[in-house]
Amino acid sequence: MRTMLALLEVLSLFLAVQNCQAYQFKVGGSGDWSLASSSSYDKWAQNSRFQAGDTLLFSYKANEDSVLQVSESDYKNCSSTSPIAKYDDGHTAIVLNQSGPHYFISGVVDHCQKNEKVVIVVMANRSNGSSDSPSPSVAPSPAPVSEEVPSPPPAPVTPGIDMTPAPAPVEESPDSPPTKNGASSIVGNFIWSFGGFVGLFVFGF
Secondary structure (H helix, E strand, C coil): CHHHHHHHHHHHHHHHHHHHHCCEEEHHHCCECCHHHHHHHHHHHHHCCEECCCEEEEECCCCCCCEEEECHHHHHHCCCCCCCEEECCCEEEEECCCCEEEEEEECCHHHHHCCCEEEEEEECCHHHCCCCCCCCCCCCCCCCCCCCCCCCCCCCCCCCCCCCCCCCCCCCCCCCCCCHHHHHHHHHHHHHHHHHHHHHHHHHC
């Protein structure tokens, strides 16, 4: 039993704190919902900061006017045929319990067409510790792209010169017979040796 009472006390304290943080806004700054104040609604709404949990107060003559909460399309067209909610008690206090835009128009179509309407943009709840304006989203940084080492540029080719690499020399085994070029070299050496010998014999004596 004591545990239940303690939980109820904590819940009551929490609700009291929530109510202390919420504000009551009078529409247009004065609360007057009429054609006389309709020119100030847009500027007042743009300069105010509404958050979830706040209350919007409309004061008007119950037998002459009303407040309709409508969709964006009905707001633009001043259509009162299918409102989200309708209030006609003359002293309407509406709790703004959701973030985003809320559209209100006069229940008298002629009044709405003469600008007795207002858009209320609700921010996040104050209990979340958020600021009046939403923080900009930060785009994730792209994954690093691996850098490829560029291949070296090809060597310049001089016109008229064959850049084809020469084949590697083939080593001949001692047992293999001499090639044609080797035989020519042996014959040439023999002729030179013989000629030198003959010259030495003739001119030496």
